[in-house]
Amino acid sequence: MVRINNIRIMELLEPDFFGGVLNHNLAVVERGPSGGLMLIDTGLPGYLETIEEYLKSWGFSIEDVSDVVVTHWHHDHAGNASEIRKLSGAKVYAHYLETSYLLDPPTYQISYAEVTERLKVPEEDFKRTMRRINDLKYDPVIVDVTLRGGEDLAGFKVIHVPGHTPGHIALYNGEDLVVGDAMRGIGGEPTPPLEFFSWDYELSLASFRKLSSIPAKVIVPFHGEVIQKW
Numbered sequence: 001m002v003r004i005n006n007i008r009i010m011e012l013l014e015p016d017f018f019g020g021v022l023n024h025n026l027a028v029v030e031r032g033p034s035g036g037l038m039l040i041d042t043g044l045p046g047y048l049e050t051i052e053e054y055l056k057s058w059g060f061s062i063e064d065v066s067d068v069v070v071t072h073w074h075h076d077h078a079g080n081a082s083e084i085r086k087l088s089g090a091k092v093y094a095h096y097l098e099t100s101y102l103l104d105p106p107t108y109q110i111s112y113a114e115v116t117e118r119l120k121v122p123e124e125d126f127k128r129t130m131r132r133i134n135d136l137k138y139d140p141v142i143v144d145v146t147l148r149g150g151e152d153l154a155g156f157k158v159i160h161v162p163g164h165t166p167g168h169i170a171l172y173n174g175e176d177l178v179v180g181d182a183m184r185g186i187g188g189e190p191t192p193p194l195e196f197f198s199w200d201y202e203l204s205l206a207s208f209r210k211l212s213s214i215p216a217k218v219i220v221p222f223h224g225e226v227i228q229k230w
């Protein structure tokens with residue numbers, strides 16, 4: 001666990017992601033708009049127990065979560081949002097352009113050719129990963145508070161950064177920038193999203209540039225390493 005400023009990070013690991021291991025950084029802010037914990041993104045379906053263990057190790061339980069922000073509809077971000085909402089009564093926040101995907105997530109249409117342009121992966125591993133991610137299911141996520149960008153959530157400003165998905169959002173409190181998949185932290189460097197997982201890659205690059213221009217001290221990407229600038 002890393003704790004930076006007011007953000008705690010729980011790192012979950014997704015094995016067998018195109019032949020490698022993909023990490024997921026769930027950010028937890030101690031005081032959300034409703035007074036309890038604010039969880040930013042929720043991990044893959046099936047990881048609820050790991051989330052509960054992390055919370056317990058910090059002296060909290062799932063009932064202490066009062067606000068859940070979902071940066072976008074992808075399964076590694078929205079996978080436990082519905083269950084956490086049911087267990088804790090937390091409010092769920094997402095951009096209005098994500099709400100229909102969150103209720104009925106589509107399958108991922110990705111070809112081997114697109115992937116091998118970016119990643120060296122044997123076809124076997126590609127097929128196994130695609131089967132696995134397209135078998136993932138999460139309970140429909142009901143969004144309690146729809147966002148457009150510009151709102152304030154416990155001192156974090158909501159920034160609409162479309163491209164990876166239509167309604168992707170990031171959060172910034174003047175120091176800490178939580179970016180979801182709009183930026184990756186590969187080797188500790190800000191890196192644009194993966195092209196083959198992005199809805200509109202050109203738009204995602206424009207959003208990446210917008211986020212890069214923000215004078216944040218800490219950037220928390222969902223995948224890769226937390227980026228600290230001194």
Ligand SMILES: [Zn+2]
Pocket residue numbers: 072074164181197
């Ligand atoms: Zn994503």
Ligand SMILES: [Zn+2]
Pocket residue numbers: 074076077181222223
């Ligand atoms: Zn992701």
